[in-house]
Amino acid sequence: MSIEVQNITKIFGDFTALKDVSLHIPAGELTALLGPSGSGKTTLLRIISGLEVPDAGTVFFHGEDMNGTHARDRKVGFVFQHYALFRHMSVYDNVAFGLEVLPRKVKPRKKEIREKVHQLLSLVQLDRLGGRFPSQLSGGQRQRVALARALAVEPKVLLLDEPFGSLDARVRRELRHWLRKLHDEIHVTSVFVTHDQEEALEVADRVVVMNEGRIEQVGTPDDVYHHPATPFVYNFLGNVNLFHARVEGGKAYFGDAVFDLPQGQMQHDTSSAMIYVRPHLLDITRESSGKNDLKARIIYINMAGPVVKIELLSARRDSIQVEISQEHFERLRLKKHEEVYVRPKELKVFTQDYSI
Amino acid sequence: MIFVPKQKSILPGFGLSMGFTLAYLGLLVLIPLSMLFLRSASLSWSDFWATAFSSRTLAAYKLSFGASLLGASINAVFGFLVAWVLVRYEFPGKRMMDALVDMPFALPTAVAGIALTAIYSQNGWMGKLLAPFGIQAAFSPLGVVIALTFVGLPFVVRTLEPVLQEIDKEVEEVAASLGANRLQTFLKVIFPALGPALLTGFSLAFARALGEYGSVVFISGNMPFKTEIVPLLIMTKLEQYDYTGARVIAVVMLVASFSLLLVINLLQAWTRRGQS
Numbered sequence: 154m155s156i157e158v159q160n161i162t163k164i165f166g167d168f169t170a171l172k173d174v175s176l177h178i179p180a181g182e183l184t185a186l187l188g189p190s191g192s193g194k195t196t197l198l199r200i201i202s203g204l205e206v207p208d209a210g211t212v213f214f215h216g217e218d219m220n221g222t223h224a225r226d227r228k229v230g231f232v233f234q235h236y237a238l239f240r241h242m243s244v245y246d247n248v249a250f251g252l253e254v255l256p257r258k259v260k261p262r263k264k265e266i267r268e269k270v271h272q273l274l275s276l277v278q279l280d281r282l283g284g285r286f287p288s289q290l291s292g293g294q295r296q297r298v299a300l301a302r303a304l305a306v307e308p309k310v311l312l313l314d315e316p317f318g319s320l321d322a323r324v325r326r327e328l329r330h331w332l333r334k335l336h337d338e339i340h341v342t343s344v345f346v347t348h349d350q351e352e353a354l355e356v357a358d359r360v361v362v363m364n365e366g367r368i369e370q371v372g373t374p375d376d377v378y379h380h381p382a383t384p385f386v387y388n389f390l391g392n393v394n395l396f397h398a399r400v401e402g403g404k405a406y407f408g409d410a411v412f413d414l415p416q417g418q419m420q421h422d423t424s425s426a427m428i429y430v431r432p433h434l435l436d437i438t439r440e441s442s443g444k445n446d447l448k449a450r451i452i453y454i455n456m457a458g459p460v461v462k463i464e465l466l467s468a469r470r471d472s473i474q475v476e477i478s479q480e481h482f483e484r485l486r487l488k489k490h491e492e493v494y495v496r497p498k499e500l501k502v503f504t505q506d507y508s509i
Numbered sequence: 510m511i512f513v514p515k516q517k518s519i520l521p522g523f524g525l526s527m528g529f530t531l532a533y534l535g536l537l538v539l540i541p542l543s544m545l546f547l548r549s550a551s552l553s554w555s556d557f558w559a560t561a562f563s564s565r566t567l568a569a570y571k572l573s574f575g576a577s578l579l580g581a582s583i584n585a586v587f588g589f590l591v592a593w594v595l596v597r598y599e600f601p602g603k604r605m606m607d608a609l610v611d612m613p614f615a616l617p618t619a620v621a622g623i624a625l626t627a628i629y630s631q632n633g634w635m636g637k638l639l640a641p642f643g644i645q646a647a648f649s650p651l652g653v654v655i656a657l658t659f660v661g662l663p664f665v666v667r668t669l670e671p672v673l674q675e676i677d678k679e680v681e682e683v684a685a686s687l688g689a690n691r692l693q694t695f696l697k698v699i700f701p702a703l704g705p706a707l708l709t710g711f712s713l714a715f716a717r718a719l720g721e722y723g724s725v726v727f728i729s730g731n732m733p734f735k736t737e738i739v740p741l742l743i744m745t746k747l748e749q750y751d752y753t754g755a756r757v758i759a760v761v762m763l764v765a766s767f768s769l770l771l772v773i774n775l776l777q778a779w780t781r782r783g784q785s
Contacts, residue, residue, distance in 0.1 A: 224685045231686040237679035241701040251687035
């Protein structure tokens with residue numbers, strides 16, 4: 154079932170959480186709402202679920218206006234960051250809850266409920282633990298119980314609020330792969346909120362990048378990573394180096410250095426352009442080719458990890474982060490305090506009319 | 510012999526704290542109470558039985574336990590409501606109301622007794638309203654229940670408040686998103702989570718009511734067989750220098766209260782299963 158969000162505004166006191174937000178979420182996809190805290194992503198998720206009421210705007214499920222519909226009648230599954238399991242119920246009873254509260258007329262028989270719960274528990278790989286209580290489970294197991302519980306009512310939409318936010322890094326990575334696999338099996342329209350760009354890019358079919366109550370960009374992970382629409386998106390989806398430059402006749406001037414701007418990125422002349430380059434798209438050379446490079450001094454080298462991270466300082470005292478492969482680093486034999494040249498392999502120019 | 514490796518701790522360890530606890534409880538609770546048993550053990554079994562279960566004391570037990578249970582039950586229901594309102598809603602005068610809950614605690618019980626008697630006697634404010642219905646509040650078992658309810662209120666409210674505060678809003682939201690209506694959410698999610706605390710509040714209110722003396726003696730009228738509570742009966746015996754009789758009744762009360770509290774505790778452990 155598709156979700157359509159139209160011109161939603163939500164204000165808490167004097168804080169505007171969402172400003173006229175519109176969004177289309179196609180049926181059967183796994184969509185990530187990505188943004189820093191306070192960007193309104195959780196509020197948007199809660200409005201879709203019906204747990205929060207918008208001040209203006211409408212939510213449609215499959216073309217049907219949901220504004221007057223209470224959360225319990227929307228057929229959404231909601232999974233919270235802190236699981237929100239019923240502590241006094243066993244795992245089995247937690248999962249069965251949604252079926253037990255159905256009106257008598259449509260409530261399945263005891264045996265059917267039992268079968269359904271066991272089926273769900275084996276789906277989330279917890280079949281043996283039905284008799285345990287939530288306090289006897291690990292964080293990852295609790296979150297899987299919460300997911301099974303949400304799926305028990307066969308929701309038309311599955312909403313997850315930072316589902317892996319309170320788990321440690323390893324469990325988190327495991328669970329998100331598992332969620333992706335699960336989604337490929339059951340294909341329920343799913344939306345999850347995260348502030349972790351890696352998580353969003355790895356798991357989602359579609360990423361919605363949000364900032365300050367607005368949507369910055371909607372696209373596939375590939376799209377938003379390689380073709381960021383705004384400086385914010387570029388910034389948020391990974392580390393960047395930022396240079397303030399002057400653009401004139403298709404060239405960018407930065408201190409003594411001059412850079413040719415790539416085709417299609419020809420900006421009108423301006424004295425306040427911003428050039429964004431990701432650390433791994435910068436190269437280091439010993440010799441200058443006189444063009445497209447920038448003199449800088451190495452001040453820090455970190456070799457731990459798959460790439461070597463080097464921090465440099467330009468003549469204008471801008472800090473520059475560069476990531477190069479271990480082999481390349483071996484070849485160059487760079488040392489601390491050495492003067493080298495930094496050359497962007499790819500850069501992105503935004504003029505000042507975008508604001509971060 | 511099994512050697513358990515000694516665990517290092519920042520605070521004085523098991524030995525010191527356990528020793529202190531035992532000495533403290535022994536001195537304060539166990540020794541005085543065991544004296545009761547020792548002294549009453551001098552009586553023969555038949556004498557004991559005759560004193561402990563004469564028709565007058567039986568009536569007093571019935572009133573004491575009955576009125577205490579009733580008072581604690583009333584408090585369990587309405588104290589719950591008060592705690593709910595105090596935790597869940599914001600309204601002007603909330604702090605005042607919160608302070609008011611503690612009054613039965615802070616007040617000398619005799620003051621409470623006089624105040625209640627003044628209001629519930631036949632020409633008092635409340636008594637006047639009840640009289641046309643043929644209900645006599647003061648100087649009747651009803652008066653005893655009123656006084657015992659009064660003194661027990663803070664126990665239920667104060668034990669429930671922190672637990673209510675701790676209930677996650679998200680748990681209710683989850684229940685709603687799973688299709689539960691408000692009543693189902695309350696009955697299946699909120700109430701069971703409060704069960705152990707409610708039982709604690711109930712047993713505290715009950716225990717307090719059993720031992721209550723000051724507020725009851727004024728409002729009950731102290732008529733033997735009708736409105737005489739056990740603590741009063743003990744007092745009466747003491748005033749007649751019948752120390753053995755007083756001790757015997759005290760022992761019965763002790764055993765009965767202890768077994769009742771034990772049962773409530775077991776019930777509590779049962780409701781708390783799984784929640785560590």
